[in-house]
Amino acid sequence: MRICIAYYSLTGNTETCSRNLEKLLKDMGHDITCNKVENIADVEEYDMVVIGFPVHCLNMPKKVKEFLNRIELREKPIYLFCTYALFGSA
Ligand SMILES: Cc1cc2nc3c(=O)[nH]c(=O)nc-3n(C[C@H](O)[C@H](O)[C@H](O)COP(=O)(O)O)c2cc1C
Secondary structure, eight states: OEEEEEEOOSSSHHHHHHHHHHHHHHHTTOEEEEEEGGGOOOOTTOSEEEEEEEOBTTBOOHHHHHHHHHSOOTTOOEEEEEEOSSSOOO
């Protein structure tokens, strides 16, 4: 399966999680692209999309909202994960 892991990470936690997931899915035999949301032009070529981001001020970071608004996800499975410190969830 061709899987895109798109992430936003300010201090590295979400990037580490994304890279660990990339390795896990590669070891399972999937074809993985793992990159920052700003480096992914579109997700047309993928069968599935995973989006990772940190909680910022109880919300999803603006760059991730922009990414979600600009890509076409219709009829494509997506999975979201977030990292956070202590409070709230996006
Ligand atoms: C500007 C800013 C706002 C944050 N707001 C929240 C928040 O509302 N709730 C929370 O639990 N953590 C909050 N955090 C903590 C981050 O979500 C957490 O450290 C996350 O793992 C950072 O991911 P990153 O290293 O990929 O950037 C905030 C961090 C920053 C820098």
